Amino acid sequence: MSYADLLQIAIHEAGHCVVGIALEHKVEVVTVSAGGGRMLFERPIVEPTHNVAISVAGLLAEHRDEHGPFKTFMPRRNELESDFGFIQEALSAAPRQCDWSEHPTYKRGVRLADDLLRSNWHAVGTVARALSRRGTLTGAEINKLLGKHEAA
Numbered sequence: 001m002s003y004a005d006l007l008q009i010a011i012h013e014a015g016h017c018v019v020g021i022a023l024e025h026k027v028e029v030v031t032v033s034a035g036g037g038r039m040l041f042e043r044p045i046v047e048p049t050h051n052v053a054i055s056v057a058g059l060l061a062e063h064r065d066e067h068g069p070f071k072t073f074m075p076r077r078n079e080l081e082s083d084f085g086f087i088q089e090a091l092s093a094a095p096r097q098c099d100w101s102e103h104p105t106y107k108r109g110v111r112l113a114d115d116l117l118r119s120n121w122h123a124v125g126t127v128a129r130a131l132s133r134r135g136t137l138t139g140a141e142i143n144k145l146l147g148k149h150e151a152a
Helices: 003-022 048-067 077-090 104-119 121-134 139-145
Strands: 027-033 036-041 136-138
Touching: 003 027, 003 036, 003 048, 003 104, 003 121, 003 139, 027 121, 027 139, 048 104, 104 121, 121 136, 121 139, 136 139
Parallel strands: none
Antiparallel strands: 027 036, 027 136
16 A cells, blocks of 8 residues: 555544544544544434534545545435444434435535635644654644644
């Protein structure tokens, strides 16, 4: 796996991480490897809009990094395959067969993630670079890294 591939995974996980921190959720640990990434918060995310925002933030961060300045982007189900379970859980009141990309909570979550990524993009880069070098960061290490780039 190339450094560029690992960095893309790190950007994805950093997107989840920074949006979660901006929403005042405490990170336990974030890990990236050739097999993918994993992020854990200290507590489950129970607020549906926060759950959606954190879930889509990884893909939004990848999209922003790949395509430059932020453009309107509404991820669809097939693009969110790895994060789908969390979104489905957040929208559990919606019928299983509905087009949840049209669900108001989903749309609010995507807008929230987009806004938070825009205002905290430097923090995403800081976390992603550290993750790509170290492989694993604890919540305490991330907080220390973001000391000067605190998520809003």
